[in-house]
Amino acid sequence: MKESAPASGPGPTERGDPSDLLRSTAELAVTFLRALPDRPVRVDHDVEGLRRSLLRPLPEDGEDPIRVIEDLARGADPGIVSMAGPRYFGFVIGGSLPAAVAADWLTSTWDQNAGLYAGGPAAAVVEEAVGAWLIDLFGLPPSSSYGLTTGCQMANFTCLAAARHAVLERAGWDVESKGLFDAPQVHVVVGAEMHSTVGAALQYLGMGRDRVHSVPTDEQGRMRLEPLETTLAEIPASVPLIVCLQAGNVNTGSFDPIDGAIRAIRRHAGAWVHVDGAFGIWAAVSPALRHLVAGIGGADSWATDAHKWLNVPYDSGLAFVAHPTAHDAALSPPHGAYLEYSPTQERDEVHWVPEFSRRARGFAVYAALRSLGRSGVQAMVERCCEIATVMAGRLAADPRVEILNEVVLNQVLVRFIPAAGANGQDADQLTRAVIRRVQEDGVLWLSGTTWHGMAAMRISVSNWSTTMTDAERSAEAILSARDAVTA
Numbered sequence: 001m002k003e004s005a006p007a008s009g010p011g012p013t014e015r016g017d018p019s020d021l022l023r024s025t026a027e028l029a030v031t032f033l034r035a036l037p038d039r040p041v042r043v044d045h046d047v048e049g050l051r052r053s054l055l056r057p058l059p060e061d062g063e064d065p066i067r068v069i070e071d072l073a074r075g076a077d078p079g080i081v082s083m084a085g086p087r088y089f090g091f092v093i094g095g096s097l098p099a100a101v102a103a104d105w106l107t108s109t110w111d112q113n114a115g116l117y118a119g120g121p122a123a124a125v126v127e128e129a130v131g132a133w134l135i136d137l138f139g140l141p142p143s144s145s146y147g148l149t150t151g152c153q154m155a156n157f158t159c160l161a162a163a164r165h166a167v168l169e170r171a172g173w174d175v176e177s178k179g180l181f182d183a184p185q186v187h188v189v190v191g192a193e194m195h196s197t198v199g200a201a202l203q204y205l206g207m208g209r210d211r212v213h214s215v216p217t218d219e220q221g222r223m224r225l226e227p228l229e230t231t232l233a234e235i236p237a238s239v240p241l242i243v244c245l246q247a248g249n250v251n252t253g254s255f256d257p258i259d260g261a262i263r264a265i266r267r268h269a270g271a272w273v274h275v276d277g278a279f280g281i282w283a284a285v286s287p288a289l290r291h292l293v294a295g296i297g298g299a300d301s302w303a304t305d306a307h308k309w310l311n312v313p314y315d316s317g318l319a320f321v322a323h324p325t326a327h328d329a330a331l332s333p334p335h336g337a338y339l340e341y342s343p344t345q346e347r348d349e350v351h352w353v354p355e356f357s358r359r360a361r362g363f364a365v366y367a368a369l370r371s372l373g374r375s376g377v378q379a380m381v382e383r384c385c386e387i388a389t390v391m392a393g394r395l396a397a398d399p400r401v402e403i404l405n406e407v408v409l410n411q412v413l414v415r416f417i418p419a420a421g422a423n424g425q426d427a428d429q430l431t432r433a434v435i436r437r438v439q440e441d442g443v444l445w446l447s448g449t450t451w452h453g454m455a456a457m458r459i460s461v462s463n464w465s466t467t468m469t470d471a472e473r474s475a476e477a478i479l480s481a482r483d484a485v486t487a
């Protein structure tokens with residue numbers, strides 16, 4: 001047989017020493033992180049420029065990895081948003097604590113498949129640590145089970161899968177084996193301001209995102225208790241029932257009246273209470289904020305994120321369930337004969353998340369929690385809330401600025417009022433124009449929303465590295481942007 005010519009680049013079996021590559025990559029990362037606080041917080045790229053840099057025919061022969069990485073970093077740079085930086089106030093976005101970034105590097109280096117204990121014993125045990133720490137921090141029932149998901153979307157999915165299992169099991173139906181065909185009807189109650197990912201989870205689970213009882217909310221977006229009680233009274237006592245509450249409205253940061261709602265729901269024997277606490281559940285770590293989540297431990301499941309307020313790199317969500325048997329039954333995949341399951345003492349992660357092969361997400365969460373400690377988590381959450389309050393105060397001192405929400409947490413909704421006699425520009429137009437101008441100026445980044453029919457600017461303070469100086473500078477930049485568009 002004729003021998004083929006050797007490929008010019010390093011072939012798959014040439015192991016080589018990765019130290020130069022990893023050291024030069026670490027330098028690139030450090031250079032980026034050092035510049036991050038001063039990098040414009042705006043997206044300067046045009047897509048064609050990015051395509052010119054990054055799109056190319058797949059090379060026939062392998063290229064030198066150091067060159068590949070340097071070229072990637074250079075080509076991607078104009079399209080890298082300073083999302084991890086201190087003046088990114090868009091959506092609800094955390095940065096990355098240094099220890100979490102470092103642990104995330106090791107996670108890639110170790111490359112564990114954290115689906116089974118056999119695939120990564122340390123990954124499984126680290127999940128045990130973070131599960132126990134977070135259950136304690138949030139004040140959840142100590143025997144709760146937990147799963148580390150990609151984000152709160154999949155945490156909501158995980159929790160609602162456990163809920164669906166439990167309420168149908170009580171009705172004598174095995175949903176995992178029989179599906180929903182001919183199943184008893186499940187009633188789902190949500191607040192009118194539920195996050196879209198709760199709707200998406202219901203959609204994925206075949207429970208219908210629009211087939212819900214929607215309970216009206218108040219001016220802050222909190223579920224109203226009286227209509228909740230009316231809605232519950234209209235649902236027959238014996239039917240399968242799931243109620244979704246919210247801790248932290250994505251616009252206002254407001255909380256459903258969790259304690260009162262749970263007490264009302266508990267009159268329905270067998271009802272399941274789920275709490276979407278993507279960022280709001282973190283109020284539980286602060287004695288000053290804990291009242292916002294009073295009674296939360298009485299729910300049946302809780303979804304949250306580590307990539308938001310714990311400042312762990314994407315992707316990192318967390319699901320907790322008060323009933324481990326329902327959680328396990330709902331999420332465990334059918335048995336695979338080739339897999340090495342653990343005896344009961346060890347944690348096989350596939351039982352708790354809608355994934356099979358998966359990243360060992362626990363390492364970064366573990367490093368974040370240990371590097372902060374209990375007091376550090378509390379201080380980070382409280383600092384973000386204080387900064388949100390200061391920014392709201394600075395803006396509200398201007399007579400042509402209105403703060404639309406009670407700033408109870410880390411979210412601020414801002415609206416700009418045109419000067420008397422301004423020609424034709426209404427508050428909606430002005431608010432949208434100011435948001436655009438702020439985004440273009442690049443001192444900070446934030447996004448807009450529509451709140452109860454009004455255009456509003458959203459400020460979300462969720463980054464570990466944001467300082468009071470950033471807050472002052474950002475409030476000034478927002479007012480200057482307003483002056484610029486009204487000049």
Ligand SMILES: Cc1ncc(COP(=O)(O)O)c(C=O)c1O
Nearest residue numbers: 092151152153195197250278305
């Ligand atoms: C209340 C709430 N629930 C769920 C989510 C979805 O979280 P993720 O983007 O991590 O899936 C968000 C995101 O902002 C949220 O604010």
